[in-house]
Amino acid sequence: MKDALVATVVHDLKNALASLTSSTGNIAERTIGSELECDTGKLHATTVALSQRLVGFLTLYRSAEAGLKAQLRDNTPEDFLREVAAGLVLPPQAVAIKTVTREPSAPFWFFDDYLTRMALEAAVHNALRFARSEVILACGMLDGYLVFSVADDGPGLGKCGEPSTGLGTALCQAIAQAHTNGTRAGKVVLRNRPEGGAIFELWLP
Amino acid sequence: MVIIQNSRVSKLKALLIDDMSGMRANLRAQLHQLGIQDVAQAASATEALKAIAQQPAGRPFDLVLCDYNLGGSTNGQQLLEHVRSKKLLLPATVWFMVTAESSYDYVATASDYAPDDYLIKPFTATNLESRLMRHFERQDALEPAIKRMSVGDLEGAIAQFSKLTEAGSKFTMDALRLKARCLTSLNRHDEAKAVFAQALSIRQGVPWAELGFARALRDAGETEKAVTAVVAISAANPTLVGAYELLAEIHQARGEDAQALDALHKAESIVPSAKRSRAVAETAVRMGNMETATAAYAKVVASTRTSVTKNPYDNAALAQIYMDTGAPDKALEALKPVQREFANETGFQAIAAAVEARAYGETGDEEAAAAALERALELAKNADPEATLAVSKACFALGKDAEGERIITNAVRANHEDARLIAAAKKVLKDAGREEIAGRIVDAQVQEMLALTERALGLAKKAQLAEAQAIIAEAIAGLPNNVGVLVAAAQINLLFISQNGLDIEVATRVREYLARLDALAHGTERVVKMSAFFNELLLKARAEAVT
Numbered sequence A: 001m002k003d004a005l006v007a008t009v010v011h012d013l014k015n016a017l018a019s020l021t022s023s024t025g026n027i028a029e030r031t032i033g034s035e036l037e038c039d040t041g042k043l044h045a046t047t048v049a050l051s052q053r054l055v056g057f058l059t060l061y062r063s064a065e066a067g068l069k070a071q072l073r074d075n076t077p078e079d080f081l082r083e084v085a086a087g088l089v090l091p092p093q094a095v096a097i098k099t100v101t102r103e104p105s106a107p108f109w110f111f112d113d114y115l116t117r118m119a120l121e122a123a124v125h126n127a128l129r130f131a132r133s134e135v136i137l138a139c140g141m142l143d144g145y146l147v148f149s150v151a152d153d154g155p156g157l158g159k160c161g162e163p164s165t166g167l168g169t170a171l172c173q174a175i176a177q178a179h180t181n182g183t184r185a186g187k188v189v190l191r192n193r194p195e196g197g198a199i200f201e202l203w204l205p
Numbered sequence B: 001m002v003i004i005q006n007s008r009v010s011k012l013k014a015l016l017i018d019d020m021s022g023m024r025a026n027l028r029a030q031l032h033q034l035g036i037q038d039v040a041q042a043a044s045a046t047e048a049l050k051a052i053a054q055q056p057a058g059r060p061f062d063l064v065l066c067d068y069n070l071g072g073s074t075n076g077q078q079l080l081e082h083v084r085s086k087k088l089l090l091p092a093t094v095w096f097m098v099t100a101e102s103s104y105d106y107v108a109t110a111s112d113y114a115p116d117d118y119l120i121k122p123f124t125a126t127n128l129e130s131r132l133m134r135h136f137e138r139q140d141a142l143e144p145a146i147k148r149m150s151v152g153d154l155e156g157a158i159a160q161f162s163k164l165t166e167a168g169s170k171f172t173m174d175a176l177r178l179k180a181r182c183l184t185s186l187n188r189h190d191e192a193k194a195v196f197a198q199a200l201s202i203r204q205g206v207p208w209a210e211l212g213f214a215r216a217l218r219d220a221g222e223t224e225k226a227v228t229a230v231v232a233i234s235a236a237n238p239t240l241v242g243a244y245e246l247l248a249e250i251h252q253a254r255g256e257d258a259q260a261l262d263a264l265h266k267a268e269s270i271v272p273s274a275k276r277s278r279a280v281a282e283t284a285v286r287m288g289n290m291e292t293a294t295a296a297y298a299k300v301v302a303s304t305r306t307s308v309t310k311n312p313y314d315n316a317a318l319a320q321i322y323m324d325t326g327a328p329d330k331a332l333e334a335l336k337p338v339q340r341e342f343a344n345e346t347g348f349q350a351i352a353a354a355v356e357a358r359a360y361g362e363t364g365d366e367e368a369a370a371a372a373l374e375r376a377l378e379l380a381k382n383a384d385p386e387a388t389l390a391v392s393k394a395c396f397a398l399g400k401d402a403e404g405e406r407i408i409t410n411a412v413r414a415n416h417e418d419a420r421l422i423a424a425a426k427k428v429l430k431d432a433g434r435e436e437i438a439g440r441i442v443d444a445q446v447q448e449m450l451a452l453t454e455r456a457l458g459l460a461k462k463a464q465l466a467e468a469q470a471i472i473a474e475a476i477a478g479l480p481n482n483v484g485v486l487v488a489a490a491q492i493n494l495l496f497i498s499q500n501g502l503d504i505e506v507a508t509r510v511r512e513y514l515a516r517l518d519a520l521a522h523g524t525e526r527v528v529k530m531s532a533f534f535n536e537l538l539l540k541a542r543a544e545a546v547t
Helices: A002-030 A037-066 A077-087 A113-130 A167-178 B021-033 B045-053 B076-085 B101-109 B125-150 B154-166 B172-185 B189-202 B207-219 B223-236 B241-253 B257-270 B274-287 B290-303 B312-324 B328-339 B346-363 B366-380 B385-397 B401-414 B419-431 B436-461 B465-478 B483-500 B504-520 B525-546
Strands: A073-075 A096-101 A109-111 A134-142 A145-152 A187-192 A198-204 B013-017 B038-042 B063-067 B094-100 B117-121
Touching (some): A077 A096, A077 A145, A167 A187, B063 B076, B094 B125, B172 B207, B241 B274, B290 B312, B366 B401, B385 B419
């Protein structure tokens, strides 16, 4: 009974947030060029991020309950990365987002585009908290894996005092592990970049 | 955020289907953001069908955004299956299924008529635009090959698909899937197997490639290997409905109804649908398992009661089972909900009247029984053979043996190659103690048509092709599904093309004969050779047209 109640409440919240997000989007669009532009842009980005976090939480919850199943389809990594970048809703003062395709690349690869997008969006939002001037979204092939990465030029891992729930990392790990190819499974790598800043990598077999 | 409108997207005419008015408003706002102004809305499957029926011929819908959960008894997938199977929309109309994340796994499993893409809520206008652009890019890349497929130039299509895969296109997997489909249509099952294997070498475990490989094994006559493969696929993908359906097909073809029923039950339990329950019911009827058949038909009738997929023949089948199991009251009850709505469906009305005649006969109301039988006989004049059998059964039940014999004779004579109908007719006659009639009628008709076929082949040998074509056409009309007659008809018409050049009408006829042969004598050497020869002739004609 308790579970059913929680599920209903969360479902209602999710729908209400989706509706709110649509409204804030309309307001943000209508106020472009006005003195409210910055505030409405921020409002919209916040509701979008909130909505994404709730969906991420639900996905993680379901993954703990019944496991996460990746619906593998052939996607073009480069196109997909561009789509993810284009679909990001960022606050007006956010740093620039750059997309890079590293060689060797693959014309297509099998992954769940919905889950992968969710992981990358969570990683970008995290990177935005620390980036000084830019966030780089990249893809390329490495050791037989497709590797998506999100890099920032912030202080690097463990060098900032901002608290984190760890929800984003747990979600990305669940998503990575849902991707398998034969005996190989996906993985998440978090490390510091030699040139400074942190990098998040999603390895998909 | 400002979206730069893409002219290809903004010109689209869209139909939104969602039972929640708030969601429709959101979707409409997103379409407006993309510049799409021509938007129709529907709150249910029924409204959607109305909108589709009213679309002007010159300006049909280009895009359908349909929520999976439509609140009523028809979901988005059932609506899609109905619309696609009845060809109510153009093949090029894009159908995006909108789903909640929680039901995506479930929805994505049901892939008989797969939508062009899935959109998982919540999504933005930019997400929608990206999906549309991706769809158009794929459509553009595959279009030259698909055009060839649509005009029957399968060899040409195969060559195009091969070019795409050799170039390492990002649509390689689509190209392989479609190439395998062409090869299957041409009965080149070993080559189809190789293409599926190629797809699996790119990525092991791709469900469509694994299922395709298993199907190609079955089509190539390697049935045991096919069964082993399908069992392995379903073990690795327990929710892949297609695997159980293929297994059921294989068992049915071998006459293993019990195993087929088991596989159909599994498919139905994973993704319940009226179609799957109906398949369970039909197999159970064949097996004489009336308890399962009754339960399955009752489920179909209940689940489609307010749905666009409602089919009165389900009620008719259920009513007949009730009659056969001694429950006339339930039989009449089963017919009631659809009798008025389908007043113009002659076949159904004929069965309904026949069931009424039997039911009143059993309850002793002779006057009502006679009136119902009279109505049934009148309707049977324009009804399908299945309905005629039901009427003849009523005749026998009410002691009108001569009338029953007369109409069943006509039904059998006109359809003596339909094994299912003959089996059903034999059962009716057996129950009435007149089984010997069926064999007699079939034999006479077959002998007459085979004599015509011999005459046509004799004329072809003497190079009198036009006369041979006319006579074989008569034999085909009389025996439309006889392998011997179809082979002769294909041979005569192929000979005509090889001597006189490509004639579209004759080529269309050959294609139809070969397709029927493919269904009747799948993978036999003679049919495969004729298909290959036909393709050679087409290639030659194309080469000549180019030079």
